[in-house]
Structure formats: structure tokens, C-alpha cells
Amino acid sequence: MSSSSPFLLLFLLSIALHFHQPLVIVSGDTDLIQRTCKCTKYYDLCVSSLKSNPTSPKADTKSLAMIMAGVGIANATATASFLSSKVLNIGNDTSMRKAIIKDCADKYSYAVNALQSSIQDLIAEANDYAYMHVMAAADYPNACHNGFKRFPGLAYPPELVAREDGLKHICDVVLSIINLLGW
Template sequence: MKMVMMFMVMMMVSESSMIDQTCKETPDFNLCVSLLNSDPRGSSADTSGLALILVDKIKVLATKTLHEINGLYKKRPELKQALGECSRRYKTILNADVPEAIEAISKGVPKFGEDGVIDAGVEASVCEEGFKGKSPLTSLTKSMQKISNVTRAIVRMLL
């Protein structure tokens, strides 16, 4: 019984250290650890698996942001043009960038995965700039930029 407990503790330490070691190589250690520990797949994932988890987080955030944009159309009609641009940008993240990253990472072609992840951050930045400093989406776009930067760092480890 003691042997089984020791093995389980050692496994938890090694799982945690894989996430910790990987996240130390990213621009935001705390965000990285938080995102990966919040997903049950993180505890047993290799570097590719960790990257895919983060791409899933990009997808979830893009979906959430798109829902927010759709709600703002009614509440803030004066922002219709900027919201329309953001809607197109976030649809690009969901329909092009995320699938490209998932396919590339899954097939062992991380360079193209990196391109998709980088583009997600760029799309969020361009969306934010369209409001000329008066964006109701700032916290969501900043989150997308941060998650994209962390994901990119992990994808680069696969190159």
C-alpha cells in the first residue's frame, strides 16, 4: 500500500513538474500554469498535448468574445462598425487559426501551428485598435493576446 501511495505521489510531482518546466519557458508562467492545471488532460500531456490544450483555450475565449460582440450590437449601436470588424476577426480565429493550429500540431508540423496561434493574437489586436481607445472588449482582447503568446512559446518548443 505504501508503495502504491509513493508511486502516486511521484506521478503527481512529475505531472506537475512537466507543466511547471514547460511554463517556465513562456512569457507568463502563472497564466500558463493556471490554464494547463484547469484542464484534466494537462496532468498527462506531453508538450504537443499542452499546446493543444492551450489552442482549445484560445477557441473557448474566441467563442466567448464573439458572444460578447453579438450582445454589444444591441447595447452599443454606435460601435456597429468596430464590432463588425471584431466579429470578422474572431470568426477568423475560430474558423481558420484554431483549426490550422490543431491540425499542424497534431500532424507534427508545428511551424504552421505557430502561424495560427500568432494570427489569433494579431486578430485580437486589430479588433482592439478598431475602437480607437474606447473598446468594450479590452479585457477579452488582452486575454487573447496573452494566451496566444503563451501558446506560441510552447508551440516553439516543438520546432
């Protein structure tokens, strides 16, 4: 090894750090969940969601993103089911309210599809497309909420507020993890 090799190594390391290369961590790293979640806006949500999945301790960063996308799928599916049952239980309510609630159920179903697509994108290492699909999934609740805003006489169901925020927060965590993967 020549005497310039340490300098070359230091130079290459400084370039790698300067350009913020993707976080690469060995599978099975016990601190990966905490380190990953510290890079998100919703640390507690991230840690509790990932620790509740039995495959997380042996997951790499990409797998953690896929696990969180799965949490989003479960959330959006539950909300779509909730809304679908609400449409069926609306007795003498207006047909406009039924139509908006049905449209909201559809929007949450679209969020499920977008999150499923993001998982496929991550598998294919198409992180930019995964990011785009998660952004779309996070935006579908806005479309639902806006449907109610178009008709001032229809109040946005209070039970949807927490569900909407939940999906948006989950998607935000997924986006932060995808950012760690690099593009």
C-alpha cells in the same frame, strides 16, 4: 563496447545540446506543466489554464500546446459572442459603431478558426504552420482595436481591453510551447 564509445556518446550529447534539440519529455511526467510553463512569459496563466484541464497531467508537450490553443478558442469564442450580443443591444447608437463592433466579432471568430487550424497543424506535426496560425490569432484583436482608432469619435470599449490582452497572452503561451517542440 570499445573504449571510445563513452567519448562518442559525450560528443553526440554535446552536439545535441549545442543545437538546442526539441524538448522531449515522457508522457505522464508530473512536472511537465511547471517545466513547460517556466518557458513562457505568463507562467501563472499557463499553469492555471493547464491544471484546470483534466487531461494535462498525462499530456506531452505537444498536447499541452493543443490544450492551451483550446483555452484560446474558448476565450475568442466568448469574446465573439460578447461582441455579437453587444451589437444586438446597441439601441440608438450609430450605425458606424455597430459596424465596427460586428467587424470585431468577426475578427475574434477568425481567431477561433486560426487556433483550430493550429491544433490540426500540431496533430500533423506541422509546427511552423501551427506557429503561423497562432500568430494570426494573436493579431486579430489588433485589427479590432485599429477599427476603433480609425474613427476618433468612437471609444474602444473598456471591457474589450482585458479580453484583447487575455487572448494575446494565451497565444503567447501557445507560441512558447510550440517553440519547445522545435521545427
